[in-house]
Amino acid sequence: MPELPEVETIVRRLRPGLVGRTVTAVHMGWPQHSPTPDELKSLLPGRKVAGLGRRAKYVVLDLEPSDRTLLIHLGMSGRLSIAPPDAEPGVHAHTVFVLDNGHRLRFSDARKFGRVYLVADREAVLGELGPEPLSAWFTVDWLVTHLARRRRVIKPLIMEQRFISGLGNIYADEALHRAGVDPRRRANGLAPSEAGALHRSIREVLTEALEYGGTTFDWVYPDGRMQARLRVYGRGGDSCMTCGTAIERVMLQQRSTHFCPTCQR
Ligand SMILES: [Zn+2]
Numbered sequence: 301m302p303e304l305p306e307v308e309t310i311v312r313r314l315r316p317g318l319v320g321r322t323v324t325a326v327h328m329g330w331p332q333h334s335p336t337p338d339e340l341k342s343l344l345p346g347r348k349v350a351g352l353g354r355r356a357k358y359v360v361l362d363l364e365p366s367d368r369t370l371l372i373h374l375g376m377s378g379r380l381s382i383a384p385p386d387a388e389p390g391v392h393a394h395t396v397f398v399l400d401n402g403h404r405l406r407f408s409d410a411r412k413f414g415r416v417y418l419v420a421d422r423e424a425v426l427g428e429l430g431p432e433p434l435s436a437w438f439t440v441d442w443l444v445t446h447l448a449r450r451r452r453v454i455k456p457l458i459m460e461q462r463f464i465s466g467l468g469n470i471y472a473d474e475a476l477h478r479a480g481v482d483p484r485r486r487a488n489g490l491a492p493s494e495a496g497a498l499h500r501s502i503r504e505v506l507t508e509a510l511e512y513g514g515t516t517f518d519w520v521y522p523d524g525r526m527q528a529r530l531r532v533y534g535r536g537g538d539s540c541m542t543c544g545t546a547i548e549r550v551m552l553q554q555r556s557t558h559f560c561p562t563c564q565r
C-alpha cells in the first residue's frame with residue numbers, strides 16, 4: 301500500500317500537468333464508494349484544479365469553484381497517471397478525468413480498494429486524521445504524552461491513521477528498527493527517551509524515503525528507489541546491518557512485521 305512518501309511523490313509528479321487545468325468530463329468504469337458516478341459526472345466538469353496536495357495517504361485536489369474538494373485514496377493498488385490524448389486506454393483505468401488540454405488523469409486500481417470522494421466538507425473525510433509526522437505540530441512532547449496514554453501495541457498504534465497519519469507497514473517497521481524499539485511492546489511502556497528516539501526515526505525514515513522517491517514493492521508503484529535502503533522490511537532471515545543477527549519476520553495483528561531481536565528491545 302502506498303504510504304506518505306509514495307503518495308507525496310505521486311502528488312509532486314502530477315502537479316505540473318494538473319494544476320490550472322479544467323476537468324471537462326468524467327468516465328467511471330467502476331463505481332467507487334462516494335460520491336455516486338452520477339454526482340461526480342454532474343458536479344465535477346467545468347471545475348478547475350486550483351491546487352494539488354496530500355493529507356495522510358489522500359491526494360487532495362482543490363477546485364474552483366471551491367465549494368467542492370476532490371479526494372482520492374489509492375487503497376492497496378491504486379495508480380494515478382496523466383496520459384496524453386492519443387494514449388491507449390489503460391487495462392485497469394477505472395476512473396478517467398478528461399482535462400481541457402485533452403490529456404487524461406487516470407485512476408487505475410486493480411484490487412479496487414481505492415476511493416474517490418467529491419465533498420463539500422473535506423473534514424468529513426480528513427477530520428479524524430492524526431498529525432502529519434513531518435509537520436511542526438508533531439513534536440517530541442506530543443508523542444511522549446500520547447504514547448503514555450495508550451496501551452495499544454506500539455506498531456499497530458503508529459500505523460493507526462487517527463493517531464499519526466501517513467505511516468503504513470513498511471515505514472512503521474523501519475522507524476521502530478531505527479529507534480531500537482521492539483514492535484510488540486505496549487505504547488505506554490516506552491520510556492520518554494525511547495519515544496524521543498521513535499519521533500526522530502519516524503521523521504528520518506520518511507524524509508529519506510521522500511528523497512529516494514518512495515519504495516517500489518510491486519508493479520503498483522514502479523519508480524521508487526527506497527527499497528535498497530530498507531533495513532528490516534522484506535528482509536526476514538537476512539542479517540541485521542548493524543549487528544548481524546537474523547531479522548525476524550512475525551505476524552503482528554495480521555500484518556507481517558520485521559525486526560532485529562538484538563537491536564530492538
Ligand atoms: Zn541488529
